[in-house]
Amino acid sequence: MLRVTCAIIFKDNKVLIAQRSKSMKLPLKWEFPGGKIETDETMEEGLKREVMEELNINISIGEALSPVEHHYHDFSLNLYPFVCAYLDGNLEAKEHAQVKWESLANLEAYDWAEADMPVVKELIKMFG
Numbered sequence: 183m184l185r186v187t188c189a190i191i192f193k194d195n196k197v198l199i200a201q202r203s204k205s206m207k208l209p210l211k212w213e214f215p216g217g218k219i220e221t222d223e224t225m226e227e228g229l230k231r232e233v234m235e236e237l238n239i240n241i242s243i244g245e246a247l248s249p250v251e252h253h254y255h256d257f258s259l260n261l262y263p264f265v266c267a268y269l270d271g272n273l274e275a276k277e278h279a280q281v282k283w284e285s286l287a288n289l290e291a292y293d294w295a296e297a298d299m300p301v302v303k304e305l306i307k308m309f310g
């Protein structure tokens with residue numbers, strides 16, 4: 183099964199959320215930045231690499247949240263979320279339609295990729 187990590191990047195009490203582009207799988211759904219882990223890297227290495235590739239920023243990686251196993255109609259994944267902090271770099275949306283800093287209280291209003299719903303709920307329960 184596909185192993186995907188995602189970063190819940192905090193800065194000034196807001197988290198970075200990203201909208202997938204029209205041409206990606208799950209078009210226009212919101213997600214946390216991240217991606218598939220390659221076989222020769224740890225989850226932490228993969229997550230830092232993906233975030234730099236997608237957003238041009240450095241992050242530090244903290245606590246893991248509960249992994250989510252999700253089955254879409256055409257693929258299945260295990261999603262491994264990590265609480266992270268913004269370190270440095272100029273934010274650029276290199277692959278996504280848009281990215282934004284959002285407060286936890288507003289997260290549930292977005293049209294999330296289905297696999298992310300349990301992550302959003304856990305996040306709000308822990309920090310909201």
Ligand SMILES: Nc1nc2c([nH]c(=O)n2[C@@H]2O[C@H](COP(=O)(O)OP(=O)(O)OP(=O)(O)O)[C@@H](O)[C@H]2O)c(=O)[nH]1
Nearest residue numbers: 186188206207208213214215216217218259295297298
């Ligand atoms: N990065 C990320 N991916 C997620 C999340 N939730 C979720 O279902 N996914 C799915 O997990 C996969 C992550 O792969 P990716 O980001 O590296 O790949 P991609 O879609 O750019 O490339 P692909 O179209 O070749 O699959 C995507 O199919 C994406 O739809 C999430 O919060 N973050």
